[in-house]
Structures are given as structure tokens and as C-alpha cells.
Amino acid sequence: MVSLKDVAQRAGVSIKTVSNVVNGYQHVTPAMRERVQRAIDELGYRPNLTARHLRKGRTGIIALAVPELGNPYFAELAGAVIDAAAQHDYTVLLDHTGGRRDKELLVCQGFRSHVMDGLILSPIELESADLLARTESSPLVLLGEREYDAPFDHIAIDNVAAARSAVRHLIDLGRRRIAFLGARRESAREPAHLRLRGWREELTAAGLPADDALVVATDGYGREDGARAMAALLDGADRPDAVFAYNDTVAIGAMRTLADRGLRIPEDIAVVGFDDIEEGRFAGVPLTTISPDKEAIARLAVDCLVERLSGGASTEPRRARPGHRLVVRESTAGRA
Amino acid sequence: MVSLKDVAQRAGVSIKTVSNVVNGYQHVTPAMRERVQRAIDELGYRPNLTARHLRKGRTGIIALAVPELGNPYFAELAGAVIDAAAQHDYTVLLDHTGGRRDKELLVCQGFRSHVMDGLILSPIELESADLLARTESSPLVLLGEREYDAPFDHIAIDNVAAARSAVRHLIDLGRRRIAFLGARRESAREPAHLRLRGWREELTAAGLPADDALVVATDGYGREDGARAMAALLDGADRPDAVFAYNDTVAIGAMRTLADRGLRIPEDIAVVGFDDIEEGRFAGVPLTTISPDKEAIARLAVDCLVERLSGGASTEPRRARPGHRLVVRESTAGRA
Structure with missing residues (x-):
């Protein structure tokens, strides 16, 4: 059977490039695509991606469970995971948990394990004890702030450092009353605790108050949550001059409330989000945000799983830290 | 083994309610959740959703292939399909095709067919001939405007009527030069042709020019495409006083360009989108849009597949028409 490698040799390109073409990637030049396509046609290559997995007793499917697809961050991340998995001839079974403990437990315990080789899970409510009690033996890679x-691989950016850089940026702009939007009500299970810690540490380092009245709890992390949290903050005694939101959707909700109240962004209140979803770039006031390297997160997660599946990884759980950067836009810097 | 039905009987609720609780739905009251949970605990029910499928030689997995997850419409739709499938104890394997013909063909031809019972596909480039040439025998349900x-089931709203109502709304507001943003360059494969036809028909019916100079082609249907198309339109000879965009992301891109050029929405140019993604509701200027009934689309698609799988459906292909409605917001009506 003609392989990806045969096509790569014939076309004189890397296997990755052939895979990119076969999987329909955007970032391949038309000339390169044509060259690879010619080799595919000449050799009569037919992508039979499953055969190789089946020979090894695998299904060629990995599961990805995120809290919600309605949050563009997870949709964008899922797209990146699908693409990263395709590089290894893996297909992704995507599920959303609603951030609910029962669904997370179900997924973690190997729901549908007969059809999947491994799981990438971004948990919200799961506890360490739940993970330790896991009896399912297929590899599990964790994503996110918790x-x-x-003993599981865990991929997460440095949330404390990222949050500190966001708050630092606001302090550098002269803001002094910087609120945090998007803590959870039950502090025992606080998914936002690292970003909240970063907020607190940076304010304290600058000699500014990390006032509890400036921390607004929300039920979730959507636009509605952000809009309501911002309204609650504005109805309070002492108005902030800046807001650091748990994520971009919360920030976008907050900006909607600010617009409805006739407040100017950033003149009256500056806003910083977290996630760098495309929506923030196109918002009425383009949103300053922390941009986690989503491609790296996806690639590292898939690489960890694939390594575990090929038995080549050490038994030590891996802690990988993809990069992040602050992206400054009008919601803090104003119009150029 | 304890079944969902046993739990429903013990709790005195419908099977659907138990399924809702087990699958972690939002719209269940805490009291109801507790009642069902008590029955689950008492009976020792363990959701073993796969057993029933395996007994019938099925995997319990259906595939959903959409053009792109980065478009919130498809992310929201995917969430609705996952939820609708869960009602039938099905899990969804989600894939994105990039709207590319080769990937669509691959998916359509039963890529990974050993692990999936059926496919829901939203095609962009696929032709009728491609579908007729399909050799894979598992059920296929089509979504979307093409x-x-x-002979396949096809679920789509009435795109012509929906587009006409959007254009009608703009005409009723006194707009006379109404542009269409988001046609494709190659007219032979025009995924937007029904919405474009609706635009043309409604203008003609009103005695207004359906001027080709008012139709702007784009490479894709994202925010960047909309921003570029709007810029091209504004750089042209004759400015429009309204824009009907192929979808909300194109409309949101267009609104960004209008803001950058200092034009007022809707005073200078009114904007209508299509899809009713949540982002439009929270946009700098909340977006008027056509709201397709996404839950109905998802439910009908899953119901069609499940019917085919149980052999209970007639062999006639079904054409289902879920509803839609116009949602008027500030981008056409201005601030209240």
C-alpha cells in the first residue's frame, strides 16, 4: 500500500507537509498543494488512516472533553486539537461536560472506552481524589487551570504569571482600582484561583489594595455572567477604574454593560480579558487580552497522549507549560 | 441491569428527564435533579450507554462534520447535536472539514466508518455527483444551504424566505441601496446562492435595484472576510445604506470596518446578519439577525439518523424545514 512517506518522497517534501495537504490545512501554498496532489495522483495514494491503528489494536480515536463548545476558547482549542491529532492520524471524539461533576466523572471513567484510545480532559469540578480513583487504564491528559x-500529564500555561502581566499592564497605565470578574461562588472549588492569585500578588507587589469588594463571583464564565457581574460592580459603593476578567467572554459581557451604562472604554474603565478569542479582536472596542498559545497546548496534549500510547513515555507524569503573551488593544490603550 | 426506565419509574418522572439529569443538562430544577439522583442511588443505576448499542452491532457513535468550529454557529450547532444525540444514548464524533472538497469527500466516503453508525454532514463544496457516487452504506443526513x-435526508431552514425577510426589514426601514456581503467567487459552487436569491427576489419585488455592484464576493465566511468585503464596498463608487451579510461573523467583521471608518450603525449603514450567534447579541452594536432554530435543526438531524438506524424510516429521503425568525436589534433599529 502506498504510504504518506511514499508520497512525501515522490513530492520531495516532508511527511508533515503531505499530511497537511491530505488533512486540508489552510497554511499550505497552492503551489505546494499542487505538487503534493500530483504525487498523490501519480502513486494512487488513498488515505487509509485507520489500518495502521487497527493493526495495533487501537481505534485511532482520542476523546476531547471540554466544559462547553459555546465558549469560543474551547471551540478554537478543539479545532487545534483536531488538527494536531490529524498529524498523528488520530480522529477526535469531542464531548462537552457543561463543567458538571457527574459528566466529568463519566467521561473520566472511560465512557465509550471501547472506541477510544485515550482522553484529553479540561475539568472544572473534578477533584484529585476523583482522578486517583480512576480505574480506566487508557491514557489521560489534563488541560487547564485546576x-x-x-499521576496524569497536565498541560497548562502559567496562569499566575499571565494574570500578573495583565494586572501589571493596568497598573502601568495608572489604574488603581482594578477589579477581578469571574471568581466562582464556592471558594472550595475555585477554578479561577490561579488567575485570582496572580491578580492579588501583582496588586500587593505594587502596594495597591487587593480589596475583596473588587472580586465579583459569577455562576459561569459566559457573556451573560460578565454582563451581570459588571452591573453588580457598578451598582456597588466604589467604582473600579479597570477590570481584569477571568476570560474574554466575561470581558465581552462586561463591555456590553459598560456600553449600556454610557461608560467609556478605556477612559472610564479599562478592560482586560484572557484567552484571545477572535471575537475579542472584532469587538466594538477591541479587547486587550492574555493570549495562550493554543496551538502549543493542543500539540503538547496530543503529543503526550501519543507518547503514552506508544509506550515510549516515562511513567513520570509530565507538566508542560505552553507560552502566553499579553496582546494590547483599544480596551486598555484607547484608539491610536 | 438497572435501566434508565427503572430509574424513571422509581422517580416518577419521564425517561427524558432522567436522561437530562444523567447527561448533565442545565434546564433541570435542583429539586428534580435531587429526586432523580435519589432514585439513581437507590437502584444503583450506572449509565452503561454503550451496551444497548453493542448488542445491536452498533458503536453508539454518530459523526458530525461541519466546515469550521471557529465559526460560533457551527460550535453552537455542534453543542445542540451532542445534546440531541445524548437523548438517544449516542455520542458524537466531531470533525471539521475546512469546507474543503477533499476532506468532505473523505468524511462522506465513510472515513472511520468502523466506529460510527451514521454521519451528519454540513457540506460546502460537495456536488450531487459526489453524493450519488457514495459507496458507504451507513446513513447520511445533510445540513445546510446547498x-x-x-437520495439523502436534508435538514435546512427556508433560506430564501429568511433572506427575503431580512431584506424586507431593511426596506421597511427606508433603506434603498442594500448590499449583500459574502457571496463566493466561483459562482458555479455558490453556497450562498439561496440567501443571494432571497436578496434579489425581495429587492425586485420592491422595485429596487438588485445591482451586481452591491454583491461582494469573499473567500470565506469569517470576520476577516466581512471586514475586507466592507472595506471594498466603501472604497467603491456608490456607498450602500444597508448591508445584509451571509452570516453573523461576516456582519461582525463588516461592523468592525464601519467603526474603524467612523461610520455610524445604523444611521449611516444598517447591518443584518444570519445565524443568531450569541456574539451578535453582545456586539458593540447588537446585531439584527435571522435566527434559525438550531435546537430543531439538531433534533431533526439526529431523529432522521436514529430512524434510519432502526430501519423504521421510509426509504424516501426526508426534507425537513426547521423554523427561523428575524431578531431585530440596534444594528438596524438603533438604540431604544
Whole structure:
């Protein structure tokens, strides 16, 4: 059977490039695409991606479970994971948990395990004890801000450092009353605790008050939550001059409330989000945000799983830290 | 083994309610959730959703292939399909095709067919001939605006009527030069042709020019495409006083360009989108749009597949028409 490698050799390109063409990637030049296509046609290559997995007793499917697809961050991340998995001839079974503990437990315990080789999970409510109690033996890679004392690979950016850089940016702009939008009501399970810690540390380092009245709890992390949290903050005694939101959707909701109240962004209140979803770039006031390297997160997660599946990884759980950067736009810097 | 039905009987609720609780739905009251949970605990029910499928030689997995997850419409639709599938104990394997013909063909031809019972596909480039040439025997349900002369179930709202109502709304507001943003360059494969036809028909019916100079082609249907198309339109000879965009992301891109050029929405140019993604509601100027009934689309698609899988459906292909409505917001009506 003609392989990806045969096509790569014939076309004189890397296997990755052939895979990119076969999987319909955007970032391939038309000339390169034509060259690879010619080799595919000449050799009569037919992508039979499953055969190789089946020979090894695998299904060629990995599961990705995120809290919600309605949040563009997770939709964008899911797209990146699908693309990263395709590089290894893996297909992704995507599920959303609603951030609910029962659904997270179900997924974690190997729901549909007969059809999947491994799981990438971004948990909200799961505890370390839940993970330690896992009996399912297929590999599990964790994503996201929750910290676990359990022997599983975990991919997460440095949330404390990222949050500190966002708050630092606001302080550098002269803001003094910087609110945090998007803590959870039950502090015992605080998914936002690292970003909140970063907020607190940076304010304290600058000699500014990390006032609890400036921390607004929300039920979730959507636009509605942000809009309501901003309204609650504005109805309070002492108005902030800046807002650091848990994520971009909360920030976008907050900006909607500010517009409805006739407040100017950033003149009256500056806003910083977190996630760098495309929506923020196109918002009425383009949103300053922390941009996590989503491609790196996706690639590292898939690489970890694939390594575990090929038995080549050490038994030590991996802690990988993809990069992040602050992207400054009008919601803090104003119009150029 | 304890079944969903046993739990429903013990709790004195419908099977659907139990399924809602097990699958972690939002719209269940805490009291109801507790009642169902008590029955689950008492009976020792463990959701073993796969057993029933495996007994019938099925995997319990259906595939959903959409053009792109980065478009919130498809992310929201995917969420609705996952929820609708869960009602039938099905899990969804989600893939994105990039709207590319090769990937669509791959998916359509039963890529990974050993692990999936059926496919829901929203095609962009696929032709009727491609569908007629399909050799894979598992059920296929089509979504979206493309029209096919092929014996497959097809779920789509009435795009012509929806587009006409959007244009009618702009005419009623006194707009006379109404542009269409988001046609494709190659007219032979015009995924937007029904919405474009609706635009043309309604203008003609009103005695207004359906001027080709008012139709702007784009490479894709994203925010960047909309921003560029709007810029091209504004750089042209004759400015429009309203824009009807192929979808909300194109409309949101267009609104960004209008803001950058210092034009007022809707005073200078009114904007209508299509899809009713949540982002439009929270946009700098909340977006008037056509709201397709996404839950109905998802439910009808899953119901069609499940019917085909249980052999209970007639062999006639079904044409289902979920509803839609015009949602008027500030981008046409201005601030209240």
C-alpha cells in the first residue's frame, strides 16, 4: 500500500507537509498543494488512516472533553486539537461536560472506552481524589487551570504569571482600582484561583489594595455572567477604574454593560480579558487580552497522549507549560 | 441491569428527564435533579450507554462534520447535536472539514466508518455527483444551504424566505441601496446562492435595484472576510445604506470596518446578519439577525439518523424545514 512517506518522497517534501495537504490545512501554498496532489495522483495514494491503528489494536480515536463548545476558547482549542491529532492520524471524539461533576466523572471513567484510545480532559469540578480513583487504564491528559495531585500529564500555561502581566499592564497605565470578574461562588472549588492569585500578588507587589469588594463571583464564565457581574460592580459603593476578567467572554459581557451604562472604554474603565478569542479582536472596542498559545497546548496534549500510547513515555507524569503573551488593544490603550 | 426506565419509574418522572439529569443538562430544577439522583442511588443505576448499542452491532457513535468550529454557529450547532444525540444514548464524533472538497469527500466516503453508525454532514463544496457516487452504506443526513439531487435526508431552514425577510426589514426601514456581503467567487459552487436569491427576489419585488455592484464576493465566511468585503464596498463608487451579510461573523467583521471608518450603525449603514450567534447579541452594536432554530435543526438531524438506524424510516429521503425568525436589534433599529 502506498504510504504518506511514499508520497512525501515522490513530492520531495516532508511527511508533515503531505499530511497537511491530505488533512486540508489552510497554511499550505497552492503551489505546494499542487505538487503534493500530483504525487498523490501519480502513486494512487488513498488515505487509509485507520489500518495502521487497527493493526495495533487501537481505534485511532482520542476523546476531547471540554466544559462547553459555546465558549469560543474551547471551540478554537478543539479545532487545534483536531488538527494536531490529524498529524498523528488520530480522529477526535469531542464531548462537552457543561463543567458538571457527574459528566466529568463519566467521561473520566472511560465512557465509550471501547472506541477510544485515550482522553484529553479540561475539568472544572473534578477533584484529585476523583482522578486517583480512576480505574480506566487508557491514557489521560489534563488541560487547564485546576491543579491536581494525581499521576496524569497536565498541560497548562502559567496562569499566575499571565494574570500578573495583565494586572501589571493596568497598573502601568495608572489604574488603581482594578477589579477581578469571574471568581466562582464556592471558594472550595475555585477554578479561577490561579488567575485570582496572580491578580492579588501583582496588586500587593505594587502596594495597591487587593480589596475583596473588587472580586465579583459569577455562576459561569459566559457573556451573560460578565454582563451581570459588571452591573453588580457598578451598582456597588466604589467604582473600579479597570477590570481584569477571568476570560474574554466575561470581558465581552462586561463591555456590553459598560456600553449600556454610557461608560467609556478605556477612559472610564479599562478592560482586560484572557484567552484571545477572535471575537475579542472584532469587538466594538477591541479587547486587550492574555493570549495562550493554543496551538502549543493542543500539540503538547496530543503529543503526550501519543507518547503514552506508544509506550515510549516515562511513567513520570509530565507538566508542560505552553507560552502566553499579553496582546494590547483599544480596551486598555484607547484608539491610536 | 438497572435501566434508565427503572430509574424513571422509581422517580416518577419521564425517561427524558432522567436522561437530562444523567447527561448533565442545565434546564433541570435542583429539586428534580435531587429526586432523580435519589432514585439513581437507590437502584444503583450506572449509565452503561454503550451496551444497548453493542448488542445491536452498533458503536453508539454518530459523526458530525461541519466546515469550521471557529465559526460560533457551527460550535453552537455542534453543542445542540451532542445534546440531541445524548437523548438517544449516542455520542458524537466531531470533525471539521475546512469546507474543503477533499476532506468532505473523505468524511462522506465513510472515513472511520468502523466506529460510527451514521454521519451528519454540513457540506460546502460537495456536488450531487459526489453524493450519488457514495459507496458507504451507513446513513447520511445533510445540513445546510446547498441543494442536492441525491437520495439523502436534508435538514435546512427556508433560506430564501429568511433572506427575503431580512431584506424586507431593511426596506421597511427606508433603506434603498442594500448590499449583500459574502457571496463566493466561483459562482458555479455558490453556497450562498439561496440567501443571494432571497436578496434579489425581495429587492425586485420592491422595485429596487438588485445591482451586481452591491454583491461582494469573499473567500470565506469569517470576520476577516466581512471586514475586507466592507472595506471594498466603501472604497467603491456608490456607498450602500444597508448591508445584509451571509452570516453573523461576516456582519461582525463588516461592523468592525464601519467603526474603524467612523461610520455610524445604523444611521449611516444598517447591518443584518444570519445565524443568531450569541456574539451578535453582545456586539458593540447588537446585531439584527435571522435566527434559525438550531435546537430543531439538531433534533431533526439526529431523529432522521436514529430512524434510519432502526430501519423504521421510509426509504424516501426526508426534507425537513426547521423554523427561523428575524431578531431585530440596534444594528438596524438603533438604540431604544
